[in-house]
Amino acid sequence: MCPVCRARFRGERVCSRCGADLTVVMTLVASAWRMRQAARQALAAGEFARTRDLASRAQQICRTPAGRRLEALGAWLAG
Ligand SMILES: [Zn+2]
Numbered sequence: 270m271c272p273v274c275r276a277r278f279r280g281e282r283v284c285s286r287c288g289a290d291l292t293v294v295m296t297l298v299a300s301a302w303r304m305r306q307a308a309r310q311a312l313a314a315g316e317f318a319r320t321r322d323l324a325s326r327a328q329q330i331c332r333t334p335a336g337r338r339l340e341a342l343g344a345w346l347a348g
Contacts, residue, residue: 301331308339317346 270278272294276286284291308323321343328336 298331301327301333301336304330305333305336305339308343312339312343312346317343317348319343321347 270276271284271287271289271291273289274284274287276284278291278294278298279285280295282290282292282295304323304327308320308327311317311319311323321340324336324340324343327333328340
C-alpha cells in the first residue's frame, strides 16, 4: 500500500494515484520476500528456530498472511 495516499501497491516504482516514489517500499517488499524464502529453506532443512526468526524478521518489514503462517509454524516447531 502507498504510505502517502494508501492506494493499493501495484508493484510499480511510482504510485499511480499520488505519484509518490515507492522505490524504498519495493526494496523492503523484496527483502521481506527473500527472507520468507530463506525461512522456507530453513523449514525444509529442519532448522525450525531459524525458520521462526527469519519469518518474524520478514513480518516486521512487510506483513503478509503467508508470513504470519510461516512464523507461527516455525514457532510451533521450534517449541
Ligand atoms: Zn500514493
